[in-house]
Amino acid sequence: MQIKKKGKHIITSSIEHHAVLDACKFLEKQGFEVTYLPVTPEGIVRVEDFKEALREDTILATVMHVNNEVGTIQPVEEIGNICREKGILFHVDAVQSFGKIPVNVDDLNADLLSVSAHKIYGPKGVGCLYIRRGTKIQNLLHGGGQERKKRPGTENVAGIVGFGVAAELAIKEMKEDSDKLTKLRDKLINGLMERISDVKLNGHPTKRICNNVNVSFKYVEGESLLLSLDMKGIEASSGSACTSGSLEPSHVLQAMGVPYEFIHGSVRMTLGRDNTEEDINYVLEVFPEIVERLREMSPLYQ
Amino acid sequence: MGKEKTKGGLNMYSEILMDHFTNPRNVGEIKDADAVANVGNVVCGDTMRIYIKVKDDIIEDIKFKTFGCGAAIASSSIATEMVKGKTLDEALKITNKEIADALGGLPPAKVHCSVMAADAIKKAIEQYREKTKEN
Ligand code: FES
Numbered sequence: 001m002q003i004k005k006k007g008k009h010i011i012t013s014s015i016e017h018h019a020v021l022d023a024c025k026f027l028e029k030q031g032f033e034v035t036y037l038p039v040t041p042e043g044i045v046r047v048e049d050f051k052e053a054l055r056e057d058t059i060l061a062t063v064m065h066v067n068n069e070v071g072t073i074q075p076v077e078e079i080g081n082i083c084r085e086k087g088i089l090f091h092v093d094a095v096q097s098f099g100k101i102p103v104n105v106d107d108l109n110a111d112l113l114s115v116s117a118h119k120i121y122g123p124k125g126v127g128c129l130y131i132r133r134g135t136k137i138q139n140l141l142h143g144g145g146q147e148r149k150k151r152p153g154t155e156n157v158a159g160i161v162g163f164g165v166a167a168e169l170a171i172k173e174m175k176e177d178s179d180k181l182t183k184l185r186d187k188l189i190n191g192l193m194e195r196i197s198d199v200k201l202n203g204h205p206t207k208r209i210c211n212n213v214n215v216s217f218k219y220v221e222g223e224s225l226l227l228s229l230d231m232k233g234i235e236a237s238s239g240s241a242c243t244s245g246s247l248e249p250s251h252v253l254q255a256m257g258v259p260y261e262f263i264h265g266s267v268r269m270t271l272g273r274d275n276t277e278e279d280i281n282y283v284l285e286v287f288p289e290i291v292e293r294l295r296e297m298s299p300l301y302q
Numbered sequence: 303m304g305k306e307k308t309k310g311g312l313n314m315y316s317e318i319l320m321d322h323f324t325n326p327r328n329v330g331e332i333k334d335a336d337a338v339a340n341v342g343n344v345v346c347g348d349t350m351r352i353y354i355k356v357k358d359d360i361i362e363d364i365k366f367k368t369f370g371c372g373a374a375i376a377s378s379s380i381a382t383e384m385v386k387g388k389t390l391d392e393a394l395k396i397t398n399k400e401i402a403d404a405l406g407g408l409p410p411a412k413v414h415c416s417v418m419a420a421d422a423i424k425k426a427i428e429q430y431r432e433k434t435k436e437n
Contacts, residue, residue, distance in 0.1 A: 221371055221374075298368070298369040300369050
């Protein structure tokens, strides 16, 4: 990267997706220095921390718009403002927010912004990187003139067209979808909190994307919860060590300082536009029994 | 969130394992147990507790409580089934490999869960022997 002459400091957050974290780790090996900002217990980056992390040689900041595990909406606008003032390149990972809340590169002061098609009901394997005019980035591949030489190769036309249509629809139906999902989300969260004891909401109650539910149940382990939910036709995921192939608990929940016993019993459910109130009622009906059964088996539960 | 069942537990577990996870055998406590052993799993922080009741050197009753993944719960269940009615020496010989095999195999990342079950049984028996030595 030619940019190294200008400086070698990068700022990101500790709750980024691996797509960003792994890239940062790679850049560290190339001699860049990376600051991983901490987050509040509710999973939000503090603008103050960002300001403090700034250095003379900071050249790039990359922060996600919405966290994929706990759904928290990050203060990217403010961070973008600061970057603009200081002349720092700003990349926003908008994979989780695009199509659900307004994403405007000018409002966010983003120089770079990435989005993925499959998160908005588009085809898998397509995404896009917005590059503000005048922002210089190196070619990713070499070998042709396509995509302004940045990523040459014959275009995946079907994917691109599918993505375009999905984006159009997502924007058109954004308000309606997100109002509906927010209602379902809150019904699910509140219902679980009411019906089950020793439960904790992970993330922020309101600074939260409309489709994300992430709750933890003490005394039960996440994978056994997922198995039980799966048998009832409910698809979920967990931040528990036992569910991650690497046996590492969720880096996001760890960064938030969620106690281990709660990370173990964490469950994320993602709502989609096809979900109905009936689905939520069904989940609320079967969930307490599942937790109860597993707690009965747990040596930690008295 | 369709309501149709998916087969074979998250596509990584056998039918036998899922049966033991869904209908675990010997789960619970023994109030007047002769030995109670707790084992923790250093890999992922899970725990298992085994209660045994011994008569004439034979495991007359055994119960477990497990906090852990599906493989851990199923391992505890099948392992207790395998040693119930066995002599202490026979029970001590049960290996984690035999437990995993009995479950129809375990994915590599889950082998340590069967180790936890084998260890818990060993520990309970050792504890029982310690105790009876003293008397
Ligand atoms: S008990 Fe954690 S992976 Fe099995």
